[in-house]
């Protein structure tokens with residue numbers, strides 16, 4: 001097979017995954033990351049849906065199991081800390097997964113495992129502290145045309161394929177769509193944040209979530225004994241928070257959040273005190289809930305393609321990592337199968353392969369976008385009556401094991417992972 005020269009921008013989940021698959025067909029891959037080292041931050045993420053068989057296909061199962069977080073399940077509690085409903089983890093074999101996945105893993109551990117897959121591969125270069133400035137590309141009529149990339153450090157290099165796996169705020173996307181194209185990020189009117197606090201003996205090892213009026217949720221998860229991870233989710237517009245986030249003033253961000261939860265009941269006061277004073281809480285990460293909506297047919301342009309959150313982010317969906325892995329596999333697979341049929345034109349394989357990838361995967365990756373306001377009203381109610389309804393519904397749902405059916409609609413959950421023998 002002709003050897004492709006590929007640039008992958010972004011060393012999160014999707015970037016290292018596509019690097020792995022492309023290296024399997026002998027491609028020479030340069031994986032660049034803007035941060036100075038593997039960005040192993042982030043909290044608990046879970047592998048769901050088709051991400052699970054794919055993770056196994058990548059030979060990562062043992063490594064993932066070795067570091068996975070054994071959360072016994074998820075519970076809803078009230079403001080006094082009383083359990084209202086409990087959804088136990090669905091253990092292996094059943095195929096179905098509850099709200100807690102069988103494969104809960106710290107995001108950083110997953111990123112490290114993905115990197116290790118190509119760490120000693122001589123065809124792969126991992127460059128940190130590196131990003132690009134701009135690119136141009138040859139006409140598509142040129143069967144072996146290139147993308148001409150200018151890097152931030154001033155050097156230039158040509159590639160057969162450039163993949164933007166640089167997350168929700170993707171700069172590759174901006175360069176590809178054009179500076180004048182509308183920003184495809186859509187704010188869904190809510191936020192998700194998390195940080196660590198020193199643990200108390202009473203902190204549950206269950207994922208624990210407490211609903212407060214005003215569409216605010218506070219919760220905890222626990223992956224190690226010393227720390228408790230606090231999760232905040234809340235809906236609505238918060239101009240003061242937006243302003244603090246924009247200014248980058250971390251103390252102001254923390255103050256705004258504390259004001260939102262102080263006096264909320266349960267452990268709110270302890271958590272808000274820690275947020276403002278405990279050094280452990282300096283890992284605070286907070287993001288608006290966003291979706292990336294790119295017009296159909298524009299996930300790629302010529303030899304430049306978008307992958308992962310850069311293409312289809314859905315902050316609150318819970319499938320970010322799974323779809324990052326699956327998209328990487330489909331993109332690499334589509335290109336590999338075209339190259340195998342006809343290796344005479346890298347342009348044809350890359351341009352058409354990227355189009356096929358969007359056609360196959362876009363309906364899956366975006367199946368949960370938009371139109372779920374009723375769902376949010378149920379999951380993050382504004383009033384105490386709404387919270388009472390949610391607790392009642394959740395209690396019934398937990399008896400009926402509805403948690404095991406959560407997540408995907410039936411078309412998406414029945415979707416078969418394509419098989420690409422070229423990648424085996």
Ligand SMILES: Cc1cc2nc3c(=O)[nH]c(=O)nc-3n(C[C@H](O)[C@H](O)[C@H](O)COP(=O)(O)OP(=O)(O)OC[C@H]3O[C@@H](n4cnc5c(N)ncnc54)[C@H](O)[C@@H]3O)c2cc1C
Pocket residue numbers: 009010011012013014015032033034035039042044045046047107130131132165166167168170171172192193194287307308309310315318319320321322323324
């Ligand atoms: C609270 C919370 C909970 C979540 N829970 C889950 C969950 O349970 N399950 C799940 O599947 N997902 C979850 N996610 C989402 C998940 O983390 C992402 O969706 C997933 O990691 C997507 O991977 P990605 O590689 O596309 O992007 P990212 O992981 O964002 O990686 C992008 C990388 O590109 C780098 N980069 C950015 N710009 C540049 C540039 N210009 N040049 C070079 N490098 C650049 C960044 O530093 C980063 O390393 C959660 C997210 C949040 C906020």
Ligand SMILES: *[C@@H]1O[C@H](CO)[C@@H](O)[C@H](O)[C@H]1NC(C)=O
Pocket residue numbers: 116117119120
């Ligand atoms: C890569 O090579 C180094 C040095 O030989 C070794 O320590 C490391 O375990 C190797 N990594 C993998 C994933 O095999």
